[in-house]
Amino acid sequence: MKRNPLAAGLLALLLMLTASFTIAACGEDDDEGSSTGAATETTGESASAIESNPDNKKVKLTIGSKNFTEQKVLGEIYAQGLAAAGYTVDTQLNLGDEKIALKALETGEISAYPEYTGTALGSFFGVPSNEIPKDPQAAYEEAKADFAKKKITALPPTPFTSSNEVGLTKEKADELGVTKISDLEGKSQDLTLYGSPECRQREDCLLGLQRVYGLKFKKFVPVDIALRHEVLDKGQADLSIVFTTDPQIKRNGYVLLEDDQGMFPPYNSMLLVSDDTYQEAGLDLPEVVGKLQEGLNAAAIQELNARVDIDKKTPEQVAGEYLSESGLVQ
Amino acid sequence: MLDLIAQLQIQDRSGGEADCVADNGFCPSWIVDNFDRYTDPLVQHVYLTVISLVIGFGISFGLALLAHRRRWFIGPITQITGVLYTLPSLAVFFLLLPITGRGNTTAIIALVSYSLLIIFRNIMAGLDNVPAETKDAGRGMGLTDRQLLWRVELPLALPEILAGLRIAATTTVGLATLAFFAGAGGLGEQIFADIIFKSNVVTAGGLAVLLAAALDAVILLVQRAVTPWTRARAA
Amino acid sequence: MTTTIAFLGEFGDAIQFIFQGQTTQEGTEVGGSQFLDLTWEHLKLTFAAMGVACAIAIPAGLWLGHIRRGSFLAISVSNVGRAVPSLALIALFVAYLGTGFTNVTLALVLLAIPPILTNTYVAVTQVEGDTVDAARGMGMTGAEIVRKVELPLALPLIFGGVRISAVNVIATATIAPLAGINTLGDPIINVSGYGDTGRLAAAMCVAALAIFTELALGAVQRAVTPAGLKLEPDTASRRMRLRFGREATT
Numbered sequence: 001m002k003r004n005p006l007a008a009g010l011l012a013l014l015l016m017l018t019a020s021f022t023i024a025a026c027g028e029d030d031d032e033g034s035s036t037g038a039a040t041e042t043t044g045e046s047a048s049a050i051e052s053n054p055d056n057k058k059v060k061l062t063i064g065s066k067n068f069t070e071q072k073v074l075g076e077i078y079a080q081g082l083a084a085a086g087y088t089v090d091t092q093l094n095l096g097d098e099k100i101a102l103k104a105l106e107t108g109e110i111s112a113y114p115e116y117t118g119t120a121l122g123s124f125f126g127v128p129s130n131e132i133p134k135d136p137q138a139a140y141e142e143a144k145a146d147f148a149k150k151k152i153t154a155l156p157p158t159p160f161t162s163s164n165e166v167g168l169t170k171e172k173a174d175e176l177g178v179t180k181i182s183d184l185e186g187k188s189q190d191l192t193l194y195g196s197p198e199c200r201q202r203e204d205c206l207l208g209l210q211r212v213y214g215l216k217f218k219k220f221v222p223v224d225i226a227l228r229h230e231v232l233d234k235g236q237a238d239l240s241i242v243f244t245t246d247p248q249i250k251r252n253g254y255v256l257l258e259d260d261q262g263m264f265p266p267y268n269s270m271l272l273v274s275d276d277t278y279q280e281a282g283l284d285l286p287e288v289v290g291k292l293q294e295g296l297n298a299a300a301i302q303e304l305n306a307r308v309d310i311d312k313k314t315p316e317q318v319a320g321e322y323l324s325e326s327g328l329v330q
Numbered sequence: 331m332l333d334l335i336a337q338l339q340i341q342d343r344s345g346g347e348a349d350c351v352a353d354n355g356f357c358p359s360w361i362v363d364n365f366d367r368y369t370d371p372l373v374q375h376v377y378l379t380v381i382s383l384v385i386g387f388g389i390s391f392g393l394a395l396l397a398h399r400r401r402w403f404i405g406p407i408t409q410i411t412g413v414l415y416t417l418p419s420l421a422v423f424f425l426l427l428p429i430t431g432r433g434n435t436t437a438i439i440a441l442v443s444y445s446l447l448i449i450f451r452n453i454m455a456g457l458d459n460v461p462a463e464t465k466d467a468g469r470g471m472g473l474t475d476r477q478l479l480w481r482v483e484l485p486l487a488l489p490e491i492l493a494g495l496r497i498a499a500t501t502t503v504g505l506a507t508l509a510f511f512a513g514a515g516g517l518g519e520q521i522f523a524d525i526i527f528k529s530n531v532v533t534a535g536g537l538a539v540l541l542a543a544a545l546d547a548v549i550l551l552v553q554r555a556v557t558p559w560t561r562a563r564a565a
Numbered sequence: 566m567t568t569t570i571a572f573l574g575e576f577g578d579a580i581q582f583i584f585q586g587q588t589t590q591e592g593t594e595v596g597g598s599q600f601l602d603l604t605w606e607h608l609k610l611t612f613a614a615m616g617v618a619c620a621i622a623i624p625a626g627l628w629l630g631h632i633r634r635g636s637f638l639a640i641s642v643s644n645v646g647r648a649v650p651s652l653a654l655i656a657l658f659v660a661y662l663g664t665g666f667t668n669v670t671l672a673l674v675l676l677a678i679p680p681i682l683t684n685t686y687v688a689v690t691q692v693e694g695d696t697v698d699a700a701r702g703m704g705m706t707g708a709e710i711v712r713k714v715e716l717p718l719a720l721p722l723i724f725g726g727v728r729i730s731a732v733n734v735i736a737t738a739t740i741a742p743l744a745g746i747n748t749l750g751d752p753i754i755n756v757s758g759y760g761d762t763g764r765l766a767a768a769m770c771v772a773a774l775a776i777f778t779e780l781a782l783g784a785v786q787r788a789v790t791p792a793g794l795k796l797e798p799d800t801a802s803r804r805m806r807l808r809f810g811r812e813a814t815t
Binding site for chain 2: 575576647648649650651652654655656657659660661704732735736739740743748753760761764765767768771772775776779
């Protein structure tokens, strides 16, 4: 079949135009010298800017967060976004694990913090992990209803889900010949699993692996969440609990075992606010939070995590970059 | 479809290129560029250390004056300050938690109680080492007990007192790195902010060591300045 | 008044936690006999570190003291050692070597050596020159002098150094959970599951362990003091000097 030369020419012109647009937009490079390869764009609607409302000044919000990178970044995004909307904002990030954070919220030490739907249902409300709805929206609705009984409002969740996963190095995965968590059966008693300290008590972590998959590990070693990749790299851990939004997975080529029995629930992040604060803060609060969360898909949150963990920027800086790059704050 | 305005720029990081910072290595250029991250923790650390030393010195000095006159106090004071010295600071932070809560107060109380024994025993040792003849000479000149203490015994005891202060200073700087467990910030908090990044740990830890060395040197200089006769004696 | 009862209550809860333990919401056991496991880990780490440190520091101190050389090194190592924060040392080892029992032990050994080395050195140099001369005059070789004369006279101070070191190591082993070793610091650093009560209970256990070690090694120190030295008048200042030697007055 003969190609139509005119169509080919127009196609080429269109391609050239698109290419030059793209190159112009990617033109500004990171000055920290850590960018490798070409920058890629995400598809997403550009969010409209947050406007400052002077009425909000009298409302004092204290935003808390748990003790790992993604939480600190989220906390900063909410804090800076709400400050841009005119609220008087204070932060208390890096509180600790989920139980400590919830306690801080309940005692009024903080006004709000981001929590994951799966974590809340499993850790706070005692739902066995295989009974948590697999649909993110359904999981959110259930969590929201449960939190309402605690006089806490759970705002709608983020697009991204950040799940716990069992990770190992490529070499180890090839050596063991495993691709799914069930493959570990019969092998796990010779393997050491490293996880966060709270993992020992969680259905969506060690307890679940023991009860749902029936796995017995040679040893479970609790280490600080920040060390979850180090222990794989240094060869101390055979398996480690990592998060799907970790940028290190792609960078270091870890293998994530498939959750074939559906043990891990959805983990979308939602902002928990005490009922009193929610009433006091007015309509701007859910609106601003919605705007902030709009652009947080999996690729975006992974990029933000990477900027902290790999580029070594502070969560405060990275949140600021997110807000300005997304046009939320001028 | 492709909205090129106002979006988060995503970078392709799957290349896995070796990069000092991305590999959590020791990167001097990064340290220089980001040194302002360490100024606040350093200031907090200095604050905690200096306040604890001042309060600790004040309390120990009072106890020493008391024990100098009434010797039987030495035993009980040594026992009590000895127990406080033995208790691990981390444990003390959490033992105090139900009483004084999180924050600078808890940290300072723990740091002060650790330093009491060191300073107290050095003041006592210094006072005890004043030669008897000197004291007799002073009494012979008509000095009262109090004048003897302030004009003769304490000045002669200064080298040992300041030596004790130097030891207390270096150990307090070291312990203050744990102060963030009590909610008081400091260089320890900065270490924890990225415990696998070698540059961070080395810088924060190194600053603590430098601070200890600096305090040590400052007190030593004060000692040399205030007790010129010791230099003459050593020469 | 109510605050007094309140915090007594918290301490009371903590004591109960130590002896009876609790079952968490998820059905795992914490406290009670589990604390024995934690204590055993803590002690294992302490013994390992102290063993290696003594094996290195005591011979080195004895030798340097005997030949009366290296006083700058022996004293400075303590000054430098004091200035290095234990947290920084553990963090450094985790960052460079990774987690694990060996790595933490290495860090603790580095921490434990200075007091033992300095005290051993000072103790040996404090043995009066006349005594050593007399021994040489009696025909003893260098090694025999160290073994039969200097070492026994130096033992009290050496044990003083060992005691200070041991308490330091016990205190630092509390932050070993950062490197994956579950000592009594686990309820303090990794609070989850234990709760505030568990954390307070662990703090009390660590404090008790430190005091117990101090008293036990103090008794050993008194026991190894040769009878001759014991004849000195037991004044308070002598007790203080025996306890800490000249470490105070560097």
